[in-house]
Amino acid sequence: MDELIGLFPVPLLRVPGALPAGLVKALVEHFSAHAVRENNSSGHLAHTEMLRPDDSPLFVEAAALITPKLADFGSALLGERMGWALKEMWVNVLDHGGHQAMHNHANSFASGVVYLTPTHPESQTVFMKSPGGVDFAFRNDHAGMTPGPYNADKWVSPAPAPGDLVIFPSYLMHAVPPNRGERRITLAFNAIPARLNSWGYVISFGG
Template sequence: MDEIIPLFPTPFMRVPGALPPPLVVALAAHFSGMAVQDNNSSAKLSHTRMLKPADSPLLVDVAGLVTPKIGEFGALLFGERMGWSIKEMWVNVLDHGGHQAMHNHANSFCSGVIYLTPTHESARTVFMKSPGGHDFSFKNDHDGVATSAYNAEKWVSPDPSPGDMVLFPSYLMHAVPPNAGDRRISLAFNAIPARLESWGYTVRFSG
């Protein structure tokens, strides 16, 4: 019997209700006013400075709830349960008409987004294949093409509710299209494992 085998899939974890509603409300209220740093991709997108869990009791609570999930996700990435720590956290405020350009997260292995407010369907996070090199490329792209996981160039994440979290490898390219709805507030973070070991050679990381 013929068989299609999905070689080397990219893991993506969606955790509905990762944070309880009172914590979600408190995070949005406390940090939205601190999101005063401009983002060069859009005049209607701003964010806080880079934060660590120890900077706020609210972030300590977030870290306590999400770090076990990062451990589960990390086992998919590296084949082993190990200690993980959140390296940095920041809150994004995306007003009506704002967008986030395509990007990934450097100097980390696992990244995540926690949605703190309702998200308009236009501003769902979009994940994309990494762009290719500078060589010529050919595509089969027309109305008759059936898009699948094997030929798609982007994937639009499901509608999130406040408190939902997504985790993904930090190298995965992603963006937020223009927001046609109300203000969208999210908490993003990067995480690193305690160490990586390969046949006696060990690299240790500290958050």
């Protein structure tokens, strides 16, 4: 029997209801007023400064719920279950008409988003293939073709509810299309594993 094998997939962990409603509400109420840093990709996008998890009791509570999920994700990403540390956390506030340009996250191995408010269907996070040279020079893009995991250049994440979490490799490109709905607030973070061991060459990362 013929067998189609999907080589080298990219892991993305989706955790519905990772943060409880009470914590989500408290994060929105506290950090909405602290998101004053402008983002050069959109005049309707602002964020807080990069904070360590222990800079806020609310972040401490959120980190305690997120970290075990990082260990689950890390076992798929790196092939071993180990400790993980949240490097930094911040809150994004995207008003009507704002967008977030395509980007990835440096100096980390896993990144994630917790959705704190409802998201308009046209403003769900979009993940994209790297713009590097991994595709053929010719494309087959037209109305009659069927996009799938082997030929699509983007994937729109499922509609999130407040408290939902996604974790993905930090190198994965992602963006948010123009927001057609009400204010969209998310908690983002970067994380690193405790260490990497490549046949005895060990690198340990600080917390």
